[in-house]
Amino acid sequence: MCKYFSLISLLFLAKMLLGSPVSYAQEPIPVTEQLMKSVIPSAETFSFEQGNAPVYRAYRRDPASSEPELMGYLLETTDWPPEEIGYSGPINVLVGMNLQGMITGVKVLHYTESYRSIRGDFINSEYFPEQFANKNIIEGFRVGRDIDGISRATITSWAVARSVRDTARRVARVYLPNSEYTAATRGDALALRVLAAQSWQDMIESGLVRHWEITQPDATVLRLTLAFMGHDGLGEILVGEEDYSRADRDASNRSREGKLLLVGIDGDSSRPFRQERLAVQQDGEVFPIERRRFVYAGSADAGKIKDKVRFAGAMVLTPQIDLSRPFSVMYNTEGVVGEFGGIDEIQYQVPPLALVLSEGGRIPLELLPATADQGDIYEVQGLWSSLLTNAPAFEVLAILLVCGMAMTAFLRKSEALRWATLTITLFYLGWIDGGFVSVSHITNGIKLGPSLFLNDLPLLLIVLFTLVTTLLWGRIFCSSLCPFGALQDFITRVAPRHWQVRVPQLLHVRLLTLKYGVLAFLMVMAIVWADLSLFQYFEPFGTVFYLSQSLLLWAILLLFLLGALFIPRFYCRYACPLGAALAVSSLLSPWRIRRVAQCKFCKVCEQACPTGAIRGPDIDFKECVRCDICDYKLINRSGVCRHDIETVKVRIKHWPETDTGL
Numbered sequence: 176m177c178k179y180f181s182l183i184s185l186l187f188l189a190k191m192l193l194g195s196p197v198s199y200a201q202e203p204i205p206v207t208e209q210l211m212k213s214v215i216p217s218a219e220t221f222s223f224e225q226g227n228a229p230v231y232r233a234y235r236r237d238p239a240s241s242e243p244e245l246m247g248y249l250l251e252t253t254d255w256p257p258e259e260i261g262y263s264g265p266i267n268v269l270v271g272m273n274l275q276g277m278i279t280g281v282k283v284l285h286y287t288e289s290y291r292s293i294r295g296d297f298i299n300s301e302y303f304p305e306q307f308a309n310k311n312i313i314e315g316f317r318v319g320r321d322i323d324g325i326s327r328a329t330i331t332s333w334a335v336a337r338s339v340r341d342t343a344r345r346v347a348r349v350y351l352p353n354s355e356y357t358a359a360t361r362g363d364a365l366a367l368r369v370l371a372a373q374s375w376q377d378m379i380e381s382g383l384v385r386h387w388e389i390t391q392p393d394a395t396v397l398r399l400t401l402a403f404m405g406h407d408g409l410g411e412i413l414v415g416e417e418d419y420s421r422a423d424r425d426a427s428n429r430s431r432e433g434k435l436l437l438v439g440i441d442g443d444s445s446r447p448f449r450q451e452r453l454a455v456q457q458d459g460e461v462f463p464i465e466r467r468r469f470v471y472a473g474s475a476d477a478g479k480i481k482d483k484v485r486f487a488g489a490m491v492l493t494p495q496i497d498l499s500r501p502f503s504v505m506y507n508t509e510g511v512v513g514e515f516g517g518i519d520e521i522q523y524q525v526p527p528l529a530l531v532l533s534e535g536g537r538i539p540l541e542l543l544p545a546t547a548d549q550g551d552i553y554e555v556q557g558l559w560s561s562l563l564t565n566a567p568a569f570e571v572l573a574i575l576l577v578c579g580m581a582m583t584a585f586l587r588k589s590e591a592l593r594w595a596t597l598t599i600t601l602f603y604l605g606w607i608d609g610g611f612v613s614v615s616h617i618t619n620g621i622k623l624g625p626s627l628f629l630n631d632l633p634l635l636l637i638v639l640f641t642l643v644t645t646l647l648w649g650r651i652f653c654s655s656l657c658p659f660g661a662l663q664d665f666i667t668r669v670a671p672r673h674w675q676v677r678v679p680q681l682l683h684v685r686l687l688t689l690k691y692g693v694l695a696f697l698m699v700m701a702i703v704w705a706d707l708s709l710f711q712y713f714e715p716f717g718t719v720f721y722l723s724q725s726l727l728l729w730a731i732l733l734l735f736l737l738g739a740l741f742i743p744r745f746y747c748r749y750a751c752p753l754g755a756a757l758a759v760s761s762l763l764s765p766w767r768i769r770r771v772a773q774c775k776f777c778k779v780c781e782q783a784c785p786t787g788a789i790r791g792p793d794i795d796f797k798e799c800v801r802c803d804i805c806d807y808k809l810i811n812r813s814g815v816c817r818h819d820i821e822t823v824k825v826r827i828k829h830w831p832e833t834d835t836g837l
Contacts, residue, residue, distance in 0.1 A: 203285040206231070207270060211249055214271035214280040218246045223725060225616050225711060227634075228349045229254045233271070247273035248350055252342040253282065256529030259338040266334050272312070272343050276354035281307045281339055286331075298325065298335065307339055312347060313356045313535075315407075316340035321429040333424045366528055367408040375479055378402070380525045389519045391444050392509050399448075400484055401504060402441030403525045405533030413437055414487060422489050427468040433491035434498065434533060436523075437472060439484030450488060450505040455496060456520070461505070462493045498525050498533065519683035525792075570610065571634040573603060578640045585648070588806050591804025593654070597661040605720045610634060612641055612652065612696070613717070614753040615710050618701035641757070649761040653747060653754055653800035659716050660747055660800070663739040667785065676741045683787050687748045687798065691759075694752040713752055742783035747800060758797035767796055768805060772820045779814030780805035 204210065211221045211231060218233035220243060225232075230250050234243035242822035252258070253267040257640040266286040283298045298304065303325050310316065316336045318324040323702065324332035347356050372380075378384040389397040404410035410419035414437065426435060440448045455462045472487040480487060484663050496502055505520040525533070533612035577599050584592035604611045610633050637656065644651040653660050667675075678686070700709055713719055715732040718725070738745030747754050774780070774792040788798035809816055815823055 182385065186584070204282070206249075206251070208283060210269065211271075214249060214269055214282055215247055215273070216279070217273075219243075221249070221710070224251075224254075225717075228346070229611070230346060230350065231433050244698070245274065245751075247271060247348055250342055250346050252338040253756050255342040259334040259341070266331070266338060268335060268339055268342075269625040270307075270339050270343055272346065274351060274354070276312045276347050276351055276356045278307045278310045278312065278339065278343060278344075280304075283335065285792040298331065299778050303332065303335070307336075307735055311355065312340060312343045312752075313338075315324060317427040318424070319429075320431050324428075329424070329428060333420075337420070351543070363406075363408065363532060364534055367406075367412065370409060370528070371412050377484060378479065381528075382524060383523060383529055385523055386505070387519075387521045387655075388442070389444075389506050389508060391446050393445055395444040395446070396442045397440075397444035397446070397448060397506075398442035398484075399506070400441070400480070400487075401436070401521070401523055402437040402439075402480075403434070403523075403529050403533070404437050404489060404496075405434035405498070405525070405529065409529060410437075411478070413478050414472050414475070414480055418473030418477060418487070422470045424490065426491050428466040429470065430491045432494045435470075435489040436504075437476065437487060437489050437494055438469075439480055439487045441484040450490070451491060454505045455468070455475065455492060455502055455506070456505055457489075457496055457500070457502040460495070462495065466488045468478065498530060500524075534656075563651070570608060571636065571698075573608065574610065574633045574636045576654065577604065578637065581651060582644070584655065585651055585803065588803055588810055590803070590807050591805065596655050597664060600656055602660050604656065605662070608633075609720055610637065611656070611658050611716060611720070612637055612753065613710070614697060614714050614756070615717075617756055618697050618710055621698065621701040642760070645760045646763055648766050649764045649796060649799055649801045650754070650757045651801050653757060654802045655751075658720060660744065662719070663744050663786070664802075665744060666739045667743045674741055675743065678742060678787065678792070689749050690751050690755040693750065694755040697752055700784065710752070713750065715746070744800065748786050748798070754800075761797055761799075764796070768794055768799065768801075770794070771809065771811065771816055773816040773818070774816075774824055775815065778813035780808055780818075783808065 207223075208221055211233065212218060215233045219235040221234070223234040230248040232248060233246040235246050237244040249269060249271050251267055251269055253265055258265040267284045269282045269284050271281070273279055281304050283304065286298065303323070305401070306322050307316075310321070315321050316339065318329065318332045318336050322332070322336050344356060347354050370383075373381070375384065377825060379386070384400060384402045387399045389399065391397060402413055404419070404422075405415055407423070410423065413419070414422070422435065426433070438450075439451070450464055451466065453464040453469070455464070468491040470489050470491070472489045474483055474486050475484045492498070501522050501524040503520045503522050505518045507518055515784060522735065577596060579597040580592060580599065583589070584596055600611075612634075616634075616638065627763060641652040641656070655661075696714065697710055711728060714732060715728070715735055718728040718732045735746040735750065742748070775789075778791075781791065783804050784799075785802055785804065786798050786800055788795045788800075808814065
């Protein structure tokens, strides 16, 4: 009994001393105007975070103009996946960047690290964040080379540095097309797509990859594979993003200079591979590969090298090597380690395309092994490869599931399945994922081009589904995949029926034009004033699902929700600019709602239509959201349509004998 009591006491003491995991987390720092000003000191005012590619905009007063001058952008790294993971989890950093692609400052907003239990807020309190100011995002941000790390927090230092660099670069590609980084790397992107599209054999034939068989003194064979990894993108292509990141991090910690040369290890040699037996020679001078200049590069389970070797390392080439000229790699097969008596060697020449990538120069067109048409093919292949490789599997499956449910409910005319789809739409696409389609995709698409959609597979899938179904059947998105439409349907379902108000037809027709005016206004503003974002004042999706901090936006949202209490789909009818865009597109739909002769006299569907699109036998199809209510009623033979037309004729006075029905 005493033994158990002692054990419990020790566990309790350990908990008291070490604290719970939650205690290791920095309390999230809210993004206030004062905080933003500390990150971009030259700015005076700031916008809300906005855009499908979310950023805060920083402004200052311009004496020569009545409009404020855009100074730069602020971004939260967790808004721009993939996230870099620190020692215990993701680290959210607020990054300031001016219009030239220079970092103006950083502030860590939230992180969870066990070191906090003894070191406090060690990331923000040390000199570490100050080093990022005035760095151009074209730089490497390598800890140990470009950035001094935090003592005994190497993984954390690397996570912050790479997150700041990579997120700022993603923002620059979207918002700073004329920055030095974008201009310098525009060719890099195409070159990397060309390389990513190549097979392993293509890389061997180009000289990027070289196989080397080394016969040991006992006649067994050590097989090495060499490949130049002097560029981040090239390294990720060869060994995968995770293994390259680890190798690059370790190399930077051990040596402040030098490019990486991949060394794949395989063969049936009875003598183990020893990195100390490696050396590089050029112009008669030998450079032994010291232990600190050789790093582990993974188990060859990702990238082009996958399953080609047993495992991989990388040597950090000394900066004295002229990479533009051939050099020899040597391996000492016998004798004392570090001496090169009995040696085997192979000559290596960095291919021109890889060399230009490494040196950051402009990519000459003649180095891209394709015609213009082939280049387009490489670009598409690289794009799809990137989309499929980087796409979050769960999000893709969730989008496919909800789209499949919506389509099944529509085709089978299943009311129960449609309500199940609406539930998933409301909670998953609304609050959990936030991946719904918005009018911001139209306005930002005008500003940013197709790249807005081509870097996000879940978004691309739902956009394609919306376009295809709208052009074929009408506004299925509005009925089943719009979370705000779902929210209105649930409000109508729980609100007392006697609260509902029937809008006079003349007023209804006039109010319908409002949403088309809003759409036209937003599109014009997107063209003539690209830096100004106004859609959030006309579309409350972000307010309710992203929980906006703006009281004005919440007031606008409450007005729309109040309207939905009395008029079904109030916002969809009169204010939704996305609905207006889809309404115009639906005019091309060949497959519309079925009408029967009885519809000329029956009012059941007209009274039940949530958007007021039905007037007797006529349907204003652009206003129809394909909710299927009228189809359900027709299937259930509700109203007059439960009787055959001959029976209906008897009940109708002055039936026109020449009328053949609908």
